[in-house]
Amino acid sequence: MAAGSGGDSYASDAESDAYKEGRQAVEAKRFEQAVKIFARVTADEPDNPDAWNLFAFSLRKLKRFDEAERHYLKALRLDPRHLGANEYLGELYLQTNRLAKAEERLTVLDRACLFGCAEYSELKTAIEAFKKTGTVPGA
Template identity: 55%
Template sequence: MVRRGVIAFIVSVAFVSTAMAAGSSSSSTQRKSVDYEMGIQAIKVAHYEKALSLFGSVVEAEPDNADAWNYIGFSNRKLYRYGDALGAYNKALAIDPDHRGANEYLGELYLQTDELEKARERLNRLDDICTFGCEEFDDLKAAIEAYEIR
């Protein structure tokens, strides 16, 4: 009986980890809005202006959507609008301080603006959040290491 419980737990952990969208903080299987899904697609093909418009609609309807704010920050960062990116990441983190994507991307923004110590603070935050490790921690750590040897 205990063995079945352990197997069910392992299967549920595997499902949750595969359900996670890059840049999101939740494992919810709740259906995302059409604008949200189209925004993800716009980002995948580097249409950041379009993504900003779509995610702007998302946060109009759902001002507490940390994932959408994170993607607004990401899109602005890719367009070199660092001030707008910073504001969006801060909104995402005000809603969800443990948002892995926003912590990673904010750290990457800090590297782009030559604020290494602030990037390391985001890495330390991810270390606290990601008890068993996570891709966001690994990605930011690699970005910091690349920054340090450039």
């Protein structure tokens, strides 16, 4: 899956220009820039779980794990079944050596993805790799 593109749940046709700019920064792996943009977007759109998810994703890529975790949890308070936030929070848990918490996110995704989804498959693969190697692929 493209960086940060997973599981958007907010109305995509209602994306603000700032959100689109932030998403483009994430896709280009300009995470410092994305953090600045999503700080503004989440201030303007505090009920947008996709913005919180991409804000958290960018922070996680910068290894700012505590902040990222808070923002993923905010996204999940707004939308508990948000596919991207559940997958990426699971990956954060692996990066911070919390396998059981990552497996909880996998269970949530299993229930949310009745017929399977990329987010479930990707987190499952990451968990399996973590169990074998102690590392997270692509982290």
